[in-house]
Each structure stands twice: as structure tokens, then as C-alpha cells.
Amino acid sequence: xxxxxxxxxxxxxxxxxxxxxxxxxxxxxxxxxxxxxxxxxxxxxxxxxxxxxxxxxxxxxxxxxxxxxxxxxxxxxxxxxxxxxxxxxxxxxxxxxxxxxxxxxxxxxxxxxxxxxxxxxxxxxxxxxxxxxxxxxxxxxxxxxxxxxxxxxxxxxxxxxxxxxxxxxxxxxxxxxxxxxxxxxxxxxxxxxxxxxxxxxxxxxxxxxxxxxxxxxxxxxxxxxxxxxxxxxxxxxxxxxxxxxxxxxxxxxxxxxxxxxxxxxxxxxxxxxxxxxxxxxxxxxxxxxxxxxxxxxxxxxxxxxxxxxxxxxxxxxxxxxxxxxxxxxxxxxxxxxxxxxxxxxxxxxxxxxxxxxxxxxxxxxxxxxxxxxxxxxxxxxxxxxxxxxxxxxxxxxxxxxxxxxxxxxxxxxxxxxxxxxxxxxxxxxxxxxxxxxxxxxxxxxxxxxxxxxxxxxxxxxxxxxxxxxxxxxxxxxxxxxxxxxxxxxxxxxx
Ligand code: AMP
Ligand code: MG
Numbered sequence: 001x002x003x004x005x006x007x008x009x010x011x012x013x014x015x016x017x018x019x020x021x022x023x024x025x026x027x028x029x030x031x032x033x034x035x036x037x038x039x040x041x042x043x044x045x046x047x048x049x050x051x052x053x054x055x056x057x058x059x060x061x062x063x064x065x066x067x068x069x070x071x072x073x074x075x076x077x078x079x080x081x082x083x084x085x086x087x088x089x090x091x092x093x094x095x096x097x098x099x100x101x102x103x104x105x106x107x108x109x110x111x112x113x114x115x116x117x118x119x120x121x122x123x124x125x126x127x128x129x130x131x132x133x134x135x136x137x138x139x140x141x142x143x144x145x146x147x148x149x150x151x152x153x154x155x156x157x158x159x160x161x162x163x164x165x166x167x168x169x170x171x172x173x174x175x176x177x178x179x180x181x182x183x184x185x186x187x188x189x190x191x192x193x194x195x196x197x198x199x200x201x202x203x204x205x206x207x208x209x210x211x212x213x214x215x216x217x218x219x220x221x222x223x224x225x226x227x228x229x230x231x232x233x234x235x236x237x238x239x240x241x242x243x244x245x246x247x248x249x250x251x252x253x254x255x256x257x258x259x260x261x262x263x264x265x266x267x268x269x270x271x272x273x274x275x276x277x278x279x280x281x282x283x284x285x286x287x288x289x290x291x292x293x294x295x296x297x298x299x300x301x302x303x304x305x306x307x308x309x310x311x312x313x314x315x316x317x318x319x320x321x322x323x324x325x326x327x328x329x330x331x332x333x334x335x336x337x338x339x340x341x342x343x344x345x346x347x348x349x350x351x352x353x354x355x356x357x358x359x360x361x362x363x364x365x366x367x368x369x370x371x372x373x374x375x376x377x378x379x380x381x382x383x384x385x386x387x388x389x390x391x392x393x394x395x396x397x398x399x400x401x402x403x404x405x406x407x408x409x410x411x412x413x414x415x416x417x418x419x420x421x422x423x424x425x426x427x428x429x430x431x432x433x434x435x436x437x438x439x440x441x442x443x444x445x446x447x448x449x450x451x452x453x454x455x456x457x458x459x460x461x462x463x464x465x466x467x468x469x470x471x472x473x474x475x476x477x478x479x480x481x482x483x484x485x486x487x488x489x490x491x492x493x494x
Pocket of ligand 1 (some may be wrong): 091092120123124126128248253264492
């Protein structure tokens with residue numbers, strides 16, 4: 001294979017001790033075919049488009065060939081899954097091909113997901129059906145376009161092989177890009193084995209990679225914990241303000257970088273309901289929309305616990321530092337959430353008034369089962385002068401019961417200092433019109449799976465790339481599902 005243009009790897013995780021991973025090549029597949037290449041992301045990463053579009057790259061992204069400098073590994077981790085402890089998991093259907101450094105000097109993992117069995121596969125086949133690959137591609141890229149910290153999708157290929165689930169399905173592989181794939185569960189794995197040395201090494205690695213400022217703090221590992229908690233609080237606030245439900249907030253699915261990862265049975269809400277659950281495996285609603293902020297804190301408490309020996313030499317002092325960091329989460333989360341929500345409404349300051357307006361709005365939306373996304377979008381349109389873009393008024397009507405609230409909100413808007421036109425522009429940029437609605441995602445998965453038709457997938461991905469600029473011609477991508485289109489359950493398909 002030619003060395004020209006292929007990504008330049010620099011594999012820092014591989015320089016960690018052997019017990020952090022297993023060397024594992026992807027398993028070759030029969031007849032790979034490219035589905036899509038994310039050219040924008042490739043440019044950001046400094047990966048050559050010429051290479052990505054080459055037959056060589058197709059073989060690399062299918063796991064049939066290794067690029068020069070790629071030293072694939074499967075990493076080990078543990079997790080609390082739905083509250084239950086699992087001491088040993090790991091990349092069971094993924095391998096890390098290596099790390100690349102982008103033109104700004106930022107390091108990224110390049111991972112194949114669905115690339116075959118590894119020592120951590122347990123009973124699984126290490127593969128992924130096409131549906132979950134398309135879903136992750138669509139939703140992760142939509143989240144990036146919405147400004148939410150997230151892993152990204154660089155490419156997707158079909159394998160030419162079948163994957164057996166409830167039925168036989170086409171197989172596919174996603175190329176996932178992430179600032180790292182180090183999870184809370186990675187720390188838990190070593191901490192549970194009392195391997196303090198490994199926890200120490202991992203913490204230093206994470207500081208260097210994601211939180212360099214912590215290195216200069218008086219207590220670097222306390223600073224690390226605080227920084228992870230702050231980022232996670234911000235992340236969950238972003239999910240909440242968009243009506244995003246992750247679906248599997250197990251501790252192995254939370255990255256210490258603070259990016260969203262593992263788009264399994266995730267979903268965006270259509271009608272607003274605070275306790276909405278989509279995941280078919282979440283029988284008791286542990287990961288319901290309203291539970292997400294609290295679950296994140298619960299997960300972070302496990303990170304604190306894993307880091308305890310590093311927080312202070314004195315055990316009581318360590319527990320105190322950990323507890324204080326965890327206690328700070330709630331305020332950080334609420335501050336972030338309250339700020340985002342009042343900005344969505346065009347209000348300039350967070351105070352008791354703005355919070356009361358948000359609470360009353362959500363209450364009314366809940367009672368009216370109003371569409372979450374379009375309610376906020378319509379409010380943005382109504383906040384000021386008629387926007388240049390098309391209006392969602394033709395596809396959506398605010399509930400009649402919102403009239404008393406609208407009056408209060410308008411009165412409050414009138415009392416604000418900043419010019420309304422400016423605030424409205426911000427509102428239009430904060431309140432998307434296009435989100436990856438479940439029925440749209442299902443529709444494109446079906447076309448691809450049953451008819452080998454990827455056009456609907458491409459069109460959806462492209463539409464979601466500009467979530468806040470509305471054109472009436474694309475109304476079908478903005479509309480809530482009709483009754484018969486509603487998706488009540490989502491599946492992780494693993
Ligand atoms: P998830 O809940 O999707 O994050 O997966 C939990 C664990 O199961 C991880 O260790 C995965 O690697 C593993 N896993 C999921 N699907 C498969 C599969 N098809 N084959 C092997 N391992 C899998
Ligand atoms: Mg996972």
C-alpha cells in the first residue's frame with residue numbers, strides 16, 4: 001500500500017501499559033462498499049480526501065487492510081450497566097485503529113465500530129447491522145451541527161456480509177472519531193482491581209490529553225475530577241435543552257472528555273413529556289429524560305470513587321474533596337441548563353422570573369403534548385420582526401392553552417435591554433427546526449436495509465447539517481410524526 005496521503009498516526013494509548021488493551025486487528029469482511037464519507041470532518045482532521053476516496057481507504061475502513069502506522073487495539077473497561085456492576089467489559093465490537101493529530105494540534109481516536117470479535121466480545125459477534133451504523137452516523141453528526149460536544153462519524157461502509165439478529169440484516173462498519181474513548185468505566189476497571197498504579201497512569205494520560213490546565217493546579221487530580229464534572233454538567237444541560245435522550249447512560253458510555261458517545265437507542269423527543277423513555281431495554285425508565293441529570297451525577301460519583309487514592313494522601317481529606325466535587329455538580333448543571341433555556345426564550349438574564357417562565361412553559365407544553373422542537377422554534381419566530389427564513393407556522397400551531405403564558409413572556413421581552421432583533425437572531429440560532437426525528441431515522445434505515453437505497457440517508461444527513469436554517473421546501477424534515485409514524489421504541493441492535 002502506498003504511503004502517500006494516508007493519515008499519520010501517533011498512538012499514545014498504545015504507549016500505556018499492556019494491561020490497558022489487547023492488540024487486535026479488525027476481522028476482514030467479504031465485499032465492502034462505501035456508504036458515505038464525511039468530507040467536512042476529514043478536512044478538519046487534516047485527512048486527505050484523495051486518500052479517503054481511494055480503494056485503499058475503503059479496505060482500511062472495512063478492516064481488510066491496515067494503513068501505515070495503524071496499530072489496532074481493543075481497550076478494556078468495566079461499567080455499571082443499568083445500575084449493576086460489570087467488572088470486565090471492553091471494546092467488544094470495535095477497534096481503535098490509532099490516533100491522529102489535527103492541524104490545530106488536537107488528538108483524535110480513529111475507531112472502527114462493527115469490525116469483528118475481540119477478547120472482550122463475550123457472547124457477541126463483534127458486528128453491527130446497517131441500521132445502528134446509519135443511526136449513529138445521522139445522530140452524531142446532527143449533534144455536532146447543533147453544537148453539542150460529541151464523537152463524530154468519519155465514514156460508513158457496508159461489509160457485504162449478513163449479521164444475524166432477530167432476522168438476517170446487512171452488516172456495516174462505522175468509522176468513529178472521538179477526542180478519546182476513555183470512559184468512566186475505564187477508571188473503574190483499574191480501581192476495582194486495586195491497581196492504583198494504573199489509575200494514576202490513566203489520570204495523567206487524561207490530564208495531558210483533555211485537561212492540561214489541571215496539571216498546574218495545586219491538587220491536579222482534584223482539578224481533573226472537577227473539570228470532568230463541569231464538562232459533564234454542561235453536556236447534559238445541552239441534551240436537556242434539545243430534548244435529547246441518550247438511552248444507555250451506563251458508566252462505560254460516558255467519556256471523561258465530556259463528549260456524547262454511544263448512540264444506541266437514543267432519541268429526540270417529539271411531544272414534550274418530562275419522563276419520556278424510548279429504549280426497549282430500559283424497562284424501568286432509569287434513563288428517562290428527566291433522570292439524565294441525576295444519572296450523570298451518579299456516574300460521576302463512581303469516577304470520584306475510582307480517583308479517591310489520588311485526591312489526597314489522607315483518606316478523610318480525599319473523601320471530602322471527592323464529595324465536594326460531586327456536590328458542586330448540581331449547581332453547575334442547573335446554572336448551565338437555566339442559562340440555555342432562558343437564552344432559548346430570548347431573555348438576557350437568568351433570574352427567578354426567567355426560571356418561572358421556563359417552568360410554566362414546560363408545564364403547559366406537557367399538558368398539551370406540544371412538539372418540543374417546534375414550540376421553541378415558533379417562539380423564536382414570534383419574538384421579533386418577521387424572520388428572513390420560512391416560518392414553521394404552516395406545519396405547526398402553538399397550543400391554545402399557551403396564550404396566558406405568551407402574554408407574560410411578551411411582557412418580559414419588552415422589559416429587556418438588548419435590541420429584540422439581535423436577541424431573535426440568537427433565538428433562531430439556538431432553536432433548531434431540524435432534528436433527527438425518530439420516524440425520519442427509521443425511514444432512511446428501512447430504505448437502506450430493505451431496498452439498498454441510500455439516497456434518503458444522504459438527504460437526511462445533508463438536511464441536518466444546517467439545523468437552524470429553515471426552508472419550507474424541506475417541511476417534511478421538520479414536521480412531527482403523524483400518528484401512524486410515531487416511533488415509540490428504539491433498539492440498540494447490538
Ligand atoms: P453498549 O451498551 O452498546 O455500550 O455495549 C456494552 C458492551 O457490549 C460493550 O463492551 C460492547 O463492546 C459490547 N457489545 C455490544 N454489542 C456487541 C456485539 N455485537 N459483539 C460483541 N460485543 C458487543
Ligand atoms: Mg458502549
